[in-house]
Each structure stands twice: as structure tokens, then as C-alpha cells.
Amino acid sequence: MSPSARAAVLGGQVLADLLRVADVDPELLVTDFTGTDPALSHRLGEAEVLFTGWGCPPLDSPALGRMPRLRAVVHAAGSVKHHVTPACWERGLLVSSAAAANALPVAEFTLAAVLFANKRVLAAAHAYRAARGPIDLLGHYPTLGNYDRTVGLVGASLIGRRVMELLRPFDLRVLVHDPYADPDDLAALGAEACPLEELLCRSDVVSLHAPALPATRHLLDATRLALMRDGATLINTARGSLVDTEALTRELVSGRLYAVLDHTEPEVLPADSPLFDLPNVLLTPHLAGSLGGELDRLAATAVAELARYAQGLAFRHAVDPDRLAYSA
Template identity: 40%
Template sequence: MAPRIVRASLRCYGPDRNCRQSRQAGDRVRPVIAVALDEGLRELFFTPQQWSALEAAAELRVCGIAPDAMARALADAEVVITGWRTPRLHGGLLAAAPRLALVAHTGAAVRFLVGDEVFGRGIRVTQTGAAMAPPVAEVSLTFTLALLHGLHRHDHALRGGGNWDEAKQHKAPAHELRGSVIGVVGASRTGRAYLHMLSALGAVPLLHDPTCDEAAAERLGAELVPLDDLLRRSRIVALHAPAIPETRHLLGRRELALLPDGAGLVNTARSALVDSAALLAELRTGRIDAALDVFDEEPLPTTSPLRTLPNVLLSPHEAAGTTEARRRQGQIVVDEITRHLTGEKLQHEVTPDIMAISA
């Protein structure tokens, strides 16, 4: 069912082309939604049915991410749909958007996109991180299992031309997940989903999160411990913390040295959590392994030493990239816009306070 349209919080600004009769139905004014997505993202996120729901709710102006086209589309837009490469909403773009009330972001991290200038104008922001937690947690679990069993080292040895017996020897001792101590840094949405999987499969989870107390950790099936303790005790350490100033290079040379020989590091969160130079130096010794989905420089350069190390498993920042997650992201955007237009409470709103402690 198409959402009810809120009356006349909108008025027309600028030339008559922004006030076409097609925007009106009786005495109701159809809201305008600017779609500032890079080419191809519309089909990635929105099914035909979801797109039709948006068309039923408002006039859609697909403008792409060129600033000039965005400024024209935002002239009387109440909502803007944004993506990973949408330009930051500040300065001239905000000045061109006097009616903007909602930024509906198709991704999770919004710090690159909005700031105090947006919030200061009373513009609300929503995102789709909840849709992405399950697949990222699954990839984190996949990485964990691969490191425990040395699958990446086997693969590297066989593809590198090594013989069968050499490939068998080209790894550290394998371990089962059941009974293994797994350290989780960050009880984020993804961290919590990962913890549930670990507990279900019989792992022994440790948790470090300054915002979490012992009772909350116990509800998640984990023991709350200081970071150094977690690093010393864990066979695998998985990062699920936000990238905020307090967590930048949370793991540096000193912290990485605390990991036991043969331990593994999983990072599907943000590369800024780890001092990349220190990690590379540690990996080059062969003492620890790593599985990485995020990097300081993306795309990862073809000359990166990480590509050649047998103790490193890599993926191109695609942990959240399932078909199901993308469709959930699209549905969250549709639902949040519908809630906004009908005066209901947003369920995935990002406030300045939330943004200060999230990725």
C-alpha cells in the first residue's frame, strides 16, 4: 500500500519548472525525493517493487552524484537518498536545499557525508547498518574458521606451485572453533551477531568494549576483559569496533606483539583500528595470520605486500555485499522515507550523539 502523503510542509522555490502541476494531486503537494546515487546503485539496492513504492510516495528526481545536478534536484527536495560516493552535504549543496528534511543513506557510515552543518539545520539522517550486520558477521566467522584451519595457507601453497606434501606442511597447527578462545573487540551490531554465532558453535568468547558492562557481556555469552588480556588469551581476535578518534590504531606494535604465536587477526570493520605498518611488520615475520576485508587504501594497490604473504587472507571490502543485505538496505530506505512522510518515528536515525560513538 502506498504511504499517505503529508500535506504542504513543502512549498515551491525557484523557477516554475520546480512547481509542475504533475506534483499536485487535488490540494496535496507531492514531496520531492532527490536520488543522489552513483550509476548502478539504484538497481543494486532497490527491487522494482521497492522503487514503485517510492514513486507512489513522491516525485523522484534521479540526479546522480555530480554536484551541479544534485543542487538542481535538491532545490525543493524534502528527502535525499545517498550512497557511498555521494558528495558531502555541506556548503553550496545545503544552501541549494532549503526544504531538505531527511537524508536517507543506503550505507552504514555517514560521517563522510554529514556533519554539524546538516544537524544544525534540523535535517534528520538515517542509515541501513542493521541490514549489513548479518553478512559481515558471517564473513567474520568464515575468516575465523579459515584462519583456524589454515585454509588460506593451503590455498596459497597449492596455487604457488608447491607439491602436495609441501602444501600440507605450509601452515601452523589447525584448531577447531569449539573450545577456542576468540576475542571480540566491539559489541557493535556486527559484533553481537558474531558473538551469537561463536556461542552457538561452542567457542569461548572474550569481549572488550568500554561501553559494555559485565552483565551486558554475560547476556552476549562473553567474558568482559581488558584489551591486553583479550589479546594475550585469544587464538583469534576479531575487530567489530567503530572507527572513532578513540579507536584509531587501537592495535599498534605493542598490542600486536601481545598476540600468541599462531594467533589470527580478523578485520571486517575499519582499517583505522589497526596500525597497518605495524601489522605488516608482524605479518612478515610469519608469527601471526590475518584475514582482512578493509584497508587504508582502497582499492588495495596491486603492489601491496599483503597480496603476496601466505599467512594473509584478503577480500575487497565486500563483507556486507550479499544480495539479501542489499535488498534489506533498500527496504530500510523505503520504510524510513515512508515513516518520515507519514509523521512516524524513524527506526534507524543517526543523531550527533550516536555518530560520535559509531563507525
């Protein structure tokens, strides 16, 4: 992992727990698998498990060739796509990810965004600031509130499913579009399977939880954005590439839609983007995922997986290579 990832996830109790379950040198940090350092090459040659995080180099065939004893990869973060290559699966490596732990704060952020969106918190706050006095809430926002609203989730991912669970106590209808999800499975979670176009037409809030794939690039283009109800809110805690930024900007500048955007394309918008200043847009800097104290949960999840491996048990959060092609 990178030095910054190590500093963030391997501190205090987590490091102590790691040392209890594995024979590991806490001073050893690998950021390069090229084998240019003889001492490092020896250590990699002895490694049975890699404990990885953000910034891990790709585990390609040359890298794996320097690790003949390697049997497993335990990732103390979400997606493994940045470093787990087809060569890992060909080698038969076991791979675990803390993606389920990372899903929790993203789902919590999404829940807050849904409830605030339907309550028109952002718009009302801007109006109140401008008025510096009383504002006519019912006059300006006659449909304000969460009762009997419809929330559309695009993607029944780990995060999407956790959002469904969090939404269950509220008087909301939940629609889900996911071509790989079982409708009966979604129904058990309190949601209704729905074609994407219908979901966009029916929803007061649309929240994106699909992976970034060639097939999902600009999933919400100008045509599909135009299907959203006037005054509907788009929440993106997934990936910016799911949305055509130019088309969305036009909709938001017109004032027809609202948006909560934790991801954009590009990842940091140009300084002159109107989205920074629009009163109907909340832009956040990739804030929804695990940060601060939440990183301890990622590391603790990974250490628990390593402990299971040491006991000869299957990973609780194993990565399935067959599902990786259409997941985050």
C-alpha cells in the same frame, strides 16, 4: 547518490516499492548540491526527504540553504559521516541509515573467517596444494579446530554485536573490548568484557569491529600485535587504519601470526606488498560488506524507513548524533 550507487540499489522491486511510498521522480539523480542547475535548484527546494546512497555530496550549510523544506535524510547504505554534517543536526533533520542491514553480511563473513581460521583452512589448503598428496594435519596443526577456542572482538558495534549472536551456537569463548559497552549487556550476548591487552593475550582469533577515529588509529601497533599468541589470527573487516600495516607485515612475514584482511591501509596495498603472496594471509578486496543481491536488503531497509516517516512513525534505524562521534 552516485550513478553507480543508483544502478546498484534502485532496481526492480525496490524501485517499485519506493514509488509507492513517496512522490519521487525516478529519473532524477542528484550528484551536486551547488545549485548551478536552475531546474535542479527548484526540485531541491521542494524536497522534504533526501533518499541517499554512496557518493552523496556533503549536506553543508549552503546545500541545506537550497532545501528549505527538507526534514529528513534516509540513507540506503551504512555510514552517514561522508555527507551528514553538523549543519544537519543544527537544522534538526531526522536521519536514518541502513547500517544495521549492512552489518549482516559483514558479520556472516566474520563468522566464516573465525571458523576457517581455527580450522586452519588457509594454511592446510596451501600445504595440500604444495604437497600434491597427503599431509600430516595433526603434526602440522596440533591445535586445529574450533572447540574451546577463544575469540576476541574489538568493538561492540552493530557488526560486533551481530558477530556475538552468530558465535553463540559454537563451543567458543568470546571476549569483547569496547570502552563504551555495558559489561552486563555484553554478558547477555554471551561475551565477557575485557581490557584490550588482556583480550590480545588470551585470544586465538582477534576480529576488529571498531570505527575509524583519531583515537583508534593504529589501535593495534607493534607493541599490541606482539601480545597476540603465536599462531593467532587477526581479522580486519573494519578499517585499515586500525592496524599499523608495517608492524603487521613484519609479524606476518615472520609467520608468527595469520590474518584475514578485508581492509588495509592503504586501501589497496602496493603491488609489491608481500601480503599478496604469504600463505598465512587471506587478502580480500573490501568484500565483506553488502554486494550484489545483498544491496537489495540495504535499499529495502531504506524504503521501509521512508514508509515509516510517511506514516508519521519514528525511524527504526535513526542515527543518534551523540553516538556518531564514536561510531562508524
